[in-house]
Amino acid sequence: MTRLFHVSDLHFGRADQDALDWFAATVAGERPDAVICTGDLTMRARSAEFEAAARYLEALPVPVTVEPGNHDLPYFNPLERMFRPYRRFGRVEKMVEKPLELPSVTIVPLRTTARAQLRRNWSWGVVSESSLRRAVEMIAASDKGHVKIVAAHHPLVDRPELQSRAKTKGGLAALKALAEAGAHAVLSGHVHDPFDVDHTLCGSAIRMIGAGTLSERLRATRPSFNEIRVMDGTLSVMVRTIG
Incomplete structure (x- = not known):
């Protein structure tokens, strides 16, 4: 069995320290095979926030892969956002969009952030042709017997029951292409x-799995993360909420 901890929206700058401590202790005590963080490490993409996120993630004693979130792009510096949007990731950069090959699972990154859009709200998701092509190619190149899991920040298709929307441009077409390529699930955060x-x-089946947050910016759910178990080609999810 392969166990994965799927966490999202840490929002250093508005993080919940008790929730962070709880998650770190759970990782240290249970040692999952990997941690998948689906974006929004920071609140305003400040260097100090990235530094705090780096210290936290580097201390986790298992492999970690991170997707960029919309909050991780420069907020107050439009020139940096346009020309060097990921410069501030610093030490976290080595974890960003890092594919993982585990004994029975392949983790494939899919970037859904954009430095600019022809839309009013730049927090919404975008799947570019190049990002989707890379993800499909990685799925095709992975072990045929593996469960293929795609990691993104924005949900590719909105869920009407949730309080927040991702409005991901190209999301439905991307979900279809990933399903046809053989992906079993797409992990995300954001909401x-x-x-x-x-x-x-x-005719192709695929699951969309979203994680909660470890920040103070709660909606309907207390701080939580997903425990994902893969055994004999079957994927199960358990939401673990802070006590």
Whole structure:
């Protein structure tokens, strides 16, 4: 069995220290095979926030892969956002969009952030052709017997019952392409509430799995993360909420 901890929206700068301590202690005590963080490490992409996130993630005693979130792009410096949007990641950069090959699971990154959009709200998601192409190619190159899990920040398709929307441009087409390529699930964050939804698109089945937050920016759910178990090609999800 392969165990993964899926966590999201740490929001250093508005993090919940008790929740961070709880998650770190759980990782240290239970030693999952990997931690997948689906974005928004910071609140305002400040260097000090990234430094705090780096110290925290580097202390986790298991492999970690991180997706950029919309809060991780420069907020107050438009020139830096346009030309060097990921410069401030610093030591975290080595974890960003890091594919993972585990005994029975392949983790594939899919970037859904954009430095600029022809839309009013730049927090919404975008799947570019190049990002989708890389993800599909990684899925095709992975072990045929593996469960393929894609990690993104924004949900590719909005869930009407959630309090927040991702409005991911190209998301539905991307979900269809990933399903056809053989992906079993897409992990995401952004909405700060967990969900687990099955989709069937043109005969191909795929799951969308969202994680909550470890920050003070709560919506309907207390601080939480997802424990994902993969055994004999079957994927199960348990939402673990702070006591």
